[in-house]
Amino acid sequence: MNQSAILEIKNLTKTFATAGHSLTVLHGVSFSIEKGITCAIVGPSGSGKTTLLGLCAGLDKPTSGSVSLSNQKISDYSEANLSKIRNEQIGFVFQSFQLIPTLTALENVMVPIELRGVPYYKVEKSALELLESVGLKDRTDHYPTQLSGGEQQRVGIARAFIHQPEILFADEPTGNLDGETGAQVEEILFNLNKEKGTTLIIVTHDIELASKCDRIIELKNGHILKDTYTSTTEPEAVQMDAV
Numbered sequence: 389m390n391q392s393a394i395l396e397i398k399n400l401t402k403t404f405a406t407a408g409h410s411l412t413v414l415h416g417v418s419f420s421i422e423k424g425i426t427c428a429i430v431g432p433s434g435s436g437k438t439t440l441l442g443l444c445a446g447l448d449k450p451t452s453g454s455v456s457l458s459n460q461k462i463s464d465y466s467e468a469n470l471s472k473i474r475n476e477q478i479g480f481v482f483q484s485f486q487l488i489p490t491l492t493a494l495e496n497v498m499v500p501i502e503l504r505g506v507p508y509y510k511v512e513k514s515a516l517e518l519l520e521s522v523g524l525k526d527r528t529d530h531y532p533t534q535l536s537g538g539e540q541q542r543v544g545i546a547r548a549f550i551h552q553p554e555i556l557f558a559d560e561p562t563g564n565l566d567g568e569t570g571a572q573v574e575e576i577l578f579n580l581n582k583e584k585g586t587t588l589i590i591v592t593h594d595i596e597l598a599s600k601c602d603r604i605i606e607l608k609n610g611h612i613l614k615d616t617y618t619s620t621t622e623p624e625a626v627q628m629d630a631v
Contacts, residue, residue, distance in 0.1 A: 393420035394555055394587050395444060400453035402439055413439045415610045416453065421555075421603075426581065426588040428598035431607035438559060440607065441591045445478055445557045446470040458554060475503055479553035479586070481577070483560035485540040487532040487547075493519060493539075494528040497547045504551075511550070518546035522576050538569035545577055555587040562597060574600065 402414040413436045421427055429437045442448040443455055446462045455463040462473055480486075487496045497515040502508065519528055522542040532540055541561065548556055561577060562570030574597055581588045590601065598604050599618060606614040 392422050394423040394458055395421040395589075396454075396456040397440075397444065398454045398456075400440070400443060400455065401451045402436070402443060402448070403451045412451075413610050414443075414450075417607075417610070417612055418453075419605060419612065419615060421587060421589065423554075423587055424585055425603055426578070426601040427590070427603040427605060428601040429589065429591045429605050429607065430593070430595065430598050431613070433593075434609075435607040436610040437591045437607050441557055441559055441589070444589065445480065446474055475500060476551065477554045479548035479551070479556035481541070481544050481548050481556065481558040481561045483563040485532070485537070485544050485564075487540055487543055489532050492529050492531055493524060493535065493543045496532070496543055497550050500547060500551045515546070515550060518549060519543070521580060522546050536569075537565055538573055541565065541573050542576060545573070545580060549580055549584055549586070552584065553586060555589065556581065558588065558590045558592075560592055561590065562592075562594060570594075570597075 397420065398418050400414055400417040401412065403410050403412045417440065429440060431437050439448070443450050446455070446457070446465070450463055453463070454461055457473065458477065460473070462470060465473065488499065491499070494512070494515055497518060498508070498511045501511045516528065519525060522545055524539060524542055524546070527535060527539060535543065558577065562573055565573060577588075578600060590597065592598055602618060604614075604616045604618060605612060
C-alpha cells in the first residue's frame with residue numbers, strides 16, 4: 389500500500405443477485421486516497437457511488453478486489469473485526485442523521501465511545517466540547533424530535549468526530565437540508581475536519597459541495613470517469629477512459 393495513502397482500493401467489483409440475474413454496480417474500480425485530504429465522490433443516481441462508499445467503510449463486502457485502510461486489508465476481515473475498525477478508526481455522517489430518538493443530543497454524541505465500554509464521565513467533557521463547537525451548547529439535553537434538521541445533522545457531525553477517527557465518510561450530508569442550512573452544516577463539517585486532521589470522503593450530488601474538496605472522483609455506470617485534484621498544489625487531473 390502507498391505509504392502516503394490512508395485508503396487503497398484495488399480492482400473493486402460489486403455484483404448483486406436480483407430476480408434470477410446479476411447486476412454489477414462497480415466494475416474493477418481502483419484508486420487511493422491520501423491522508424488528510426478531502427475527497428468528493430460524485431455521479432448520477434445508479435453510478436455506484438453509495439455502494440462504493442459502503443465498501444470503503446467496511447459496511448459491505450466486495451464481490452472481488454480489495455479495500456485497505458491504514459495498511460489493513462479490511463475486505464478480508466470478519467464482521468467482528470470490521471465492527472472494531474468502524475468503532476475505532478472510522479466516522480460516519482448520514483443523510484438521514486441516524487440519531488437514536490430516545491437519547492438526548494449529548495447522549496447521541498457519546499454513543500461511539502460508550503460502545504467501547506468507556507464510562508460516561510470520561511466521555512461527557514469531550515462530547516460537550518464538540519456540541520459547543522457545532523453551535524449546540526444550549527441544546528445538549530434536547531431529543532432529536534426537539535431539534536431541526538440542521539441541528540440533528542450537527543449532532544451527527546459531533547458524534548462522527550467523538551472518537552477522533554482517522555477517516556470520515558459522509559453520505560449526502562446536506563441532502564435533507566435547505567440551501568442555507570446545508571451551507572452552515574458544510575462549513576461546520578469542513579472546519580471541524582481541518583481542526584481534527586481527519587481524511588474526509590463525501591458522496592454527494594451537489595457539485596458546489598464537491599468543488600470545496602481537494603479532489604473529485606466522478607463515477608459513471610460503475611466506472612471512474614474522471615479523477616480531478618482541485619488544488620493547484622496537487623497532481624494534475626487524471627482523465628479516465630469512459631466505459
